Each structure stands twice: as C-alpha cells, then as structure tokens.
Amino acid sequence: MDPANGPSAAPRPARECPFEFTGNAREYFAIWIVNILLTIATVGIYSAWAKVRRLRYFYGHTSLEGHRFAYHGEPLQILKGRAIAVAVFGAFAAFWHFYPALRFPALGVGLALVPALVVLSTSFNLRNTSLRNLRLSFRRDFAAAYRLLLLPLGIALVGAIALYLLIDENGAFMQAFLQEGEEQGTPLTKADLVPNLFVLMLMPLAPWLDFARVRFLVDHTRYGRLDARFAGRAGQFYRLYGASLGLFVLAGFAAGFALLIGGRDLGDGGPEAGAAALIASVLGFLAVFYSIAFFVYGYFKAHRTNLVLGQTAFDEHQLLSRMQALRTGWICFSNTLAAVVSLGLLLPWGSIRLVRYQLACTALLSAGLDDVTAGAREDGSALGEELVDAFDLDLGL
Amino acid sequence: MTADDDATLIKGRYYDGQRATGSEVTLRIDAYGVLHLDPPLRPAMPVAALHADTRIAGVPLSLGFDDDARIELADTPAHAAWLARHFTGTTRIARLEGSVRAILVAGLAVAVFVGATAVWGVPLLSRFVALQLPRDVAAPMAADTLTQLDRFLFKPSTLDAPRRAALTTRFDALLPPAGELHYRLEFRGGGMLGPNAIALPDGTIVVTDELIGIADSDDEVAAVLLHEIGHVEHRHSLRQILSHAGLAVMAGLLFGDVQALGGVLLAMPGMLMENAYSRELEWEADSYALAHLAAAGLRGADFTAILGRLERCADVVPDDRQAFVEACRARLKGDAAPHDGTPRAAVDDWHPYLSTHPSTAARRQRFIDAEAAPR
Numbered sequence: 001m002d003p004a005n006g007p008s009a010a011p012r013p014a015r016e017c018p019f020e021f022t023g024n025a026r027e028y029f030a031i032w033i034v035n036i037l038l039t040i041a042t043v044g045i046y047s048a049w050a051k052v053r054r055l056r057y058f059y060g061h062t063s064l065e066g067h068r069f070a071y072h073g074e075p076l077q078i079l080k081g082r083a084i085a086v087a088v089f090g091a092f093a094a095f096w097h098f099y100p101a102l103r104f105p106a107l108g109v110g111l112a113l114v115p116a117l118v119v120l121s122t123s124f125n126l127r128n129t130s131l132r133n134l135r136l137s138f139r140r141d142f143a144a145a146y147r148l149l150l151l152p153l154g155i156a157l158v159g160a161i162a163l164y165l166l167i168d169e170n171g172a173f174m175q176a177f178l179q180e181g182e183e184q185g186t187p188l189t190k191a192d193l194v195p196n197l198f199v200l201m202l203m204p205l206a207p208w209l210d211f212a213r214v215r216f217l218v219d220h221t222r223y224g225r226l227d228a229r230f231a232g233r234a235g236q237f238y239r240l241y242g243a244s245l246g247l248f249v250l251a252g253f254a255a256g257f258a259l260l261i262g263g264r265d266l267g268d269g270g271p272e273a274g275a276a277a278l279i280a281s282v283l284g285f286l287a288v289f290y291s292i293a294f295f296v297y298g299y300f301k302a303h304r305t306n307l308v309l310g311q312t313a314f315d316e317h318q319l320l321s322r323m324q325a326l327r328t329g330w331i332c333f334s335n336t337l338a339a340v341v342s343l344g345l346l347l348p349w350g351s352i353r354l355v356r357y358q359l360a361c362t363a364l365l366s367a368g369l370d371d372v373t374a375g376a377r378e379d380g381s382a383l384g385e386e387l388v389d390a391f392d393l394d395l396g397l
Numbered sequence: 398m399t400a401d402d403d404a405t406l407i408k409g410r411y412y413d414g415q416r417a418t419g420s421e422v423t424l425r426i427d428a429y430g431v432l433h434l435d436p437p438l439r440p441a442m443p444v445a446a447l448h449a450d451t452r453i454a455g456v457p458l459s460l461g462f463d464d465d466a467r468i469e470l471a472d473t474p475a476h477a478a479w480l481a482r483h484f485t486g487t488t489r490i491a492r493l494e495g496s497v498r499a500i501l502v503a504g505l506a507v508a509v510f511v512g513a514t515a516v517w518g519v520p521l522l523s524r525f526v527a528l529q530l531p532r533d534v535a536a537p538m539a540a541d542t543l544t545q546l547d548r549f550l551f552k553p554s555t556l557d558a559p560r561r562a563a564l565t566t567r568f569d570a571l572l573p574p575a576g577e578l579h580y581r582l583e584f585r586g587g588g589m590l591g592p593n594a595i596a597l598p599d600g601t602i603v604v605t606d607e608l609i610g611i612a613d614s615d616d617e618v619a620a621v622l623l624h625e626i627g628h629v630e631h632r633h634s635l636r637q638i639l640s641h642a643g644l645a646v647m648a649g650l651l652f653g654d655v656q657a658l659g660g661v662l663l664a665m666p667g668m669l670m671e672n673a674y675s676r677e678l679e680w681e682a683d684s685y686a687l688a689h690l691a692a693a694g695l696r697g698a699d700f701t702a703i704l705g706r707l708e709r710c711a712d713v714v715p716d717d718r719q720a721f722v723e724a725c726r727a728r729l730k731g732d733a734a735p736h737d738g739t740p741r742a743a744v745d746d747w748h749p750y751l752s753t754h755p756s757t758a759a760r761r762q763r764f765i766d767a768e769a770a771p772r
C-alpha cells in the first residue's frame with residue numbers, strides 16, 4: 001500500500017476480500033436516542049443532521065481491505081431537500097383529501113416525477129459515498145429513466161386494450177364480471193374492465209421492472225474510474241418472484257390448516273362463546289401467517305440481495321453475496337418482535353444486527369483496489385452545477 | 398486554537414483523492430496553529446483552512462483539504478482530545494452520546510414526549526388547526542365521500558315522502574342557529590352498514606332506513622341526529638384526518654429507518670391511538686347531544702333506548718332491510734326479561750381497546766345519571 005511503488009508490475013491473483021462491520025448496538029443506541037431527542041427539541045430540523053450521523057456511523061464502521069467507507073452528505077442540503085419534500089407531500093395530501101376531483105391529475109404528476117427523483121436521489125447518495133477517499137458516482141441519464149417507466153406502462157396498456165377487444169360482450173367471463181358487480185350493488189359496464197385488465201397486465205411485468213430498474217441503477221454507477229456492470233438476467237428475477245409468491249401462498253395454506261386443526265376443539269359452547277372463538281381463531285391465523293410471512297420475506301430479501309450484488313462487478317472486481325433465507329427471515333422476525341416488546345427501544349439493536357449479518361455475507365473478489373484512480377469530476381453537468389445542487393434532493397427513495 | 402506548541406504527534410493516513418492508496422503520515426500542529434505533515438506530502442498550512450468532521454464513536458476522525466485530499470485518524474481518546482483542542486465543536490455531540498447519564502435522560506425525555514404527544518398533543522393540535530380552517534374546506538371531500546358510499550354501500554331509501562318530510566322538519570328544528578354551514582338530512586338504505594347514521598363534514602347527515610325502522614319513535618331518531626350534529630359542530634372529520642397525519646409525521650420522524658415488515662407491526666400502536674381519539678370524539682358528540690336534549694324536547698331515555706336497540710341488534714346480519722327490522726324487533730320483544738348472561742362479558746373485556754366507540758353501557762349510564770341529577 002505504499003504509493004511510491006506505483007501500480008504493481010505482475011498481476012496479483014484475485015482473492016475474496018470480505019466486508020467488515022465494527023458497529024455495535026450500544027454505540028448506535030446512544031446515537032439513535034440523541035438523534036431523536038434533538039430532532040424533537042428542534043421541531044424536526046435536526047433530522048437532517050441525524051440522518052448524516054446515522055449514515056456516517058454505518059458507513060464509517062464498514063471496511064474493505066482495511067479501508068473504511070465514509071458518508072459525506074451535507075446536512076443543510078438534506079434539510080433543503082426535506083423541506084421541499086414535506087411541502088410537496090403536504091400539498092399532495094391536502095389535494096387528496098379536499099379536492100377529490102383532482103386526485104388523479106395529482107397522482108399523474110407525482111408518478112411522472114418519480115423517475116427524475118430516483119435518478120437525483122441515487123446520484124446524491126452515491127456521490128456522497130467514498131472508499132479510500134474516492135467517491136462513487138452516478139451518471140444522470142434521465143431519458144433512460146423515463147424509458148424504463150414508460151415501456152412497461154405502454155406494454156400493459158396495449159395488452160389491456162387488446163384483451164378488452166378480445167373479450168366477448170356476451171361471453172361467460174363478461175357475464176360473471178357483471179354478476180359480481182350486481183351482487184356488490186355496483187352496476188358495471190364493459191369499460192369498467194379496463195383498469196382491472198391494466199393491473200392484470202402490469203402484474204406479470206413486475207419482476208421485469210425490478211430487473212430493469214436494478215440494471216439501470218448498477219450500469220450507471222461508477223467507483224473512481226471503474227464502471228459497474230450488472231450481469232443478471234430477467235429470468236432470474238422471474239424465478240425469484242415466482243418462488244416467493246409460491247411460498248407466500250403456501251404460508252397462507254399452512255396457517256389456515258394449522259388453525260383448522262387447532263380451532264376444532266373450540267367449536268362448541270353456545271353462540272356467544274362461538275363468537276369469541278371465531279375472533280381468537282382469526283387473530284391466531286393472522287399471528288401464524290404473519291410469522292411465516294417474515295420467513296418468506298427473508299427468502300425474498302436474501303435471494304434478491306444475492307442476485308443484485310452477486311451479479312454486479314466493477315470492471316474486473318466482482319461482488320459476492322451469500323445471504324441465507326432462513327437466517328435472514330429469523331433476523332427480521334426477531335428484530336420486529338424485539339422492537340414491539342421493547343416499545344421500540346431495541347430498534348437500533350435490530351438495525352445493527354441486520355447490517356452486520358448482511359455485510360458478513362458480502363465480499364469483493366478482487367486483486368485489490370490499490371490501482372483505482374479518481375474518475376472525471378462530475379460528468380455531464382449540462383444542467384449547471386448550481387441547479388443540480390439545488391435539485392439534488394434526498395427523498396430517501 | 399492554542400497558543401502553546403502542541404507537541405502531540407498524531408499518526409494518520411493520507412489519501413490524496415486521486416488514487417486509492419493511502420499513506421501513513423504524522424501530523425503536528427505548531428504554536429501558530431499551522432499543520433505540518435511528515436513526510437511532507439503537502440506544504441504546511443493553517444488549521445483554519447481544514448474541514449474537520451464531527452466525531453462519531455469508532456468512526457475514523459477526518460480532516461479534509463480543499464482539493465479533495467483527506468487525512469483519516471483512528472478514533473482513539475488521544476486523537477479525540479487532540480481534535481477537540483484544535484477544532485472547536487467537533488466532539489460536542491459525541492460526548493453527549495458517550496455519557497450514560499445523558500442517554501438515560503434522553504431516553505426518559507423521549508418517552509415522556511412521545512407519550513404526551515400521542516395522548517394529548519395530537520388531539521389538541523388537530524382540534525386547534527381544524528378550528529382555524531374555513532368550514533367549506535371539507536365540502537368537496539364530503540361530496541365525494543357520499544358519492545363513494547352511494548356507489549359501494551348505500552341503497553336508495555324506500556321511506557315514503559310524508560315520513561321523510563316529517564323527519565326533515567324534525568331535523569330542521571334540531572339545528573343550531575344559522576351559521577356558515579348548510580345542514581341537510583339524507584335518507585338511504587344502509588346495505589352492509591345496517592342501522593346507522595353518518596355525519597359528513599359539510600353538514601350532510603345520512604340516516605339509514607334500518608335505524609328509522611328499529612326506532613320506536615321519532616324522538617329516538619332525533620336523539621341520534623343530535624349526536625351526529627355534534628360530530629359536525631365539533632368538526633370531527635377534519636380532526637380525525639389531521640390527527641392521523643400528525644401521528645404519521647411523528648412515527649416517520651422517530652422510526653423513519655425501520656425495515657419494511659416491521660413497519661406493519663409498529664403501525665398497530667398508531668391504530669390503537671386512533672381508536673382512542675375516535676372514542677374521545679364519540680364522547681364529545683354525546684356531550685353535544687346531552688346538552689341540547691332538553692331544548693329539543695327530548696329525554697335522555699330516548700337516546701339510551703336507541704343505543705340499547707343498536708347494541709342488541711349489532712350481530713343481526715343486515716340482509717334485506719325489511720327482514721332485518723323484523724328480526725331485530727322480534728329479538729327486542731324477546732328481551733322483555735333480560736337474559737344477557739356472562740359469555741358476552743368475556744368478549745367485552747378487551748373490546749374497549751380495539752373499539753372506535755366507547756362502551757354502550759358507559760354511554761347510556763351517562764345519560765341516565767344526567768337525567769337523575771337535579772338541575
């Protein structure tokens with residue numbers, strides 16, 4: 001690591017460099033509670049500083065090859081972003097409640113802003129992350145971000161219209177749909193099908209949308225001069241979503257079955273006791289189902305993280321991730337339980353625990369990052385540096 | 398800055414911001430507040446030109462130069478003391494976070510504040526804000542709510558015109574002296590809601606055929622209408638929306654960084670709080686009814702009677718309107734001798750925490766007591 005030596009002459013073999021995390025719950029609890037206290041005392045203004053302290057703690061306790069990560073977000077800039085976000089969301093909520101007629105236009109405007117906001121906030125977060133005092137960065141490609149959103153919406157719309165034209169006005173399906181409306185006291189027409197068909201067409205596109213989003217975000221990321229590249233395929237996302245959905249349905253059946261067996265003894269005892277038993281069994285079902293859902297969520301989270309990180313490489317430096325489904329599910333489940341039982345006091349403990357596990361499962365397959373150099377300073381500043389800074393919000397997306 | 402030469406030699410790691418390699422370096426600040434590096438990777442410079450990050454436990458201390466170069470120092474007590482000596486204010490918050498007493502005080506203060514805000518702050522604040530807002534702010538929302546209810550729940554009323562006219566006349570007599578609001582009585586079939594009355598913030602009050610059907614007299618209906626007018630007069634819809642928003646903002650500030658699924662469970666205390674607010678509002682609407690009963694020529698017994706009927710018929714499935722009213726009336730007739738046994742109490746025990754309404758028994762007792770008390 002002596003700079004005098006310059007780039008090493010012979011290429012060293014790549015090896016697994018583990019990520020290390022040194023944060024602990026005691027220290028983070030102190031930061032967390034002081035953050036909350038000062039946020040309250042300053043009527044929310046300190047929350048920007050609180051966020052910076054929290055992220056600096058987590059980044060600063062994460063290291064790779066003995067070098068620490070660092071977070072450089074400016075609290076004042078975050079505060080500005082938050083003020084704008086609060087104003088926008090407040091206006092939006094007010095419109096939603098008080099001007100129902102304007103709901104859909106407001107929703108449309110909000111949706112149209114999402115790609116731009118994702119680009120700006122990703123750029124902000126990466127630009128403020130460094131390792132070895134070299135920043136990550138994000139190429140702000142707004143056009144690609146909008147194509148990413150419009151393509152699936154367009155496909156779904158075309159598909160919905162095609163299906164609409166294909167459905168027979170007098171066919172069995174249409175009759176069943178109208179019947180359903182009749183029973184709910186809502187007279188329906190064929191035109192009422194369109195929103196349903198649109199959602200129906202959008203659903204199978206969800207894994208692809210996730211895939212395209214991840215690819216977009218990774219492919220526009222750089223570390224110094226290294227370009228990140230996502231090698232994952234859409235098929236892998238479809239398998240992951242399919243398996244998770246299957247597990248979720250299975251969890252529902254399992255919970256229902258468990259209650260069927262458990263609830264049989266409660267059956268007799270008059271109508272009043274019957275009502276109590278019914279409530280008890282519904283609550284029981286929810287408890288069992290909710291517990292299992294954590295493990296399904298753990299499966300999804302672990303495998304998605306493995307997929308997203310494991311298929312990401314910064315030029316020849318390959319990321320590796322080996323999270324386990326059950327372990328992840330257990331951590332999420334016990335974290336939530338602990339947080340509820342402790343009235344929120346164990347939340348910081350849970351955060352530390354999850355990050356520690358996730359980083360323990362992550363490594364970089366690399367011959368070392370010593371040769372990396374800084375990239376061009378702030379590429380594509382067509383908008384003008386000041387303007388970008390004013391709009392480089394952090395909305396926590 | 399100190400006037401004395403700080404003889405402390407500090408070991409750190411220098412990153413130039415151009416390459417990924419760091420190099421070991423020794424720092425010394427002289428009597429004039431000038432930083433010297435050894436080896437001299439860059440010329441000596443006054444400390445005032447450096448940006449020092451505030452200290453965070455265990456995170457490397459960091460000194461930044463204007464050209465992206467940076468020096469990292471391990472977070473040791475000696476380094477922290479050195480940083481505090483030369484860069485004022487960088488260790489203040491970390492000291493607070495490092496003190497056990499400060500943490501205990503912070504925890505206690507946060508707990509008291511969160512509790513007090515949830516119990517008193519949010520309802521008081523939303524009440525205050527609701528009273529500041531113009532009355533017609535909620536009009537479009539009310540119109541939309543009625544449209545949605547008509548679409549998904551309510552059915553057209555089957556009440557005949559003379560009956561409607563009679564009840565409307567009765568309703569008009571109950572209204573407070575003309576204000577900004579235009580009160581209006583609407584009749585509907587209750588559908589899934591069964592016997593019910595609903596107050597919308599613009600002064601529209603909807604009463605269902607089922608409720609009129611099980612009432613023994615128009616006096617009983619009038620008592621319910623008074624309660625609903627109480628909801629409107631005290632701007633309860635607006636207050637509910639505002640306190641919901643208030644809780645959401647508070648939860649967001651406190652637990653903003655909670656993971657996805659955990660959020661669902663942590664929303665439960667919020668739900669319980671909102672039920673508590675709702676019970677408070679029902680109680681307030683009852684107070685309004687109680688205060689205006691006499692002026693409207695009604696008795697407390699009218700209100701308690703209809704409450705009792707509603708409770709007895711709560712589990713009659715509101716199927717067809719006519720059938721519902723008959724089933725309910727049959728049951729009430731069978732009630733001449735009270736037969737309510739113990740099993741029901743078991744359900745009622747935990748019911749208050751989950752309910753949006755105060756217990757019917759408590760509400761009835763209040764009207765009975767008021768009637769008995771000498772004026």
Ligand SMILES: [Zn+2]
Nearest residue numbers: 624628679682
């Ligand atoms: Zn009420």
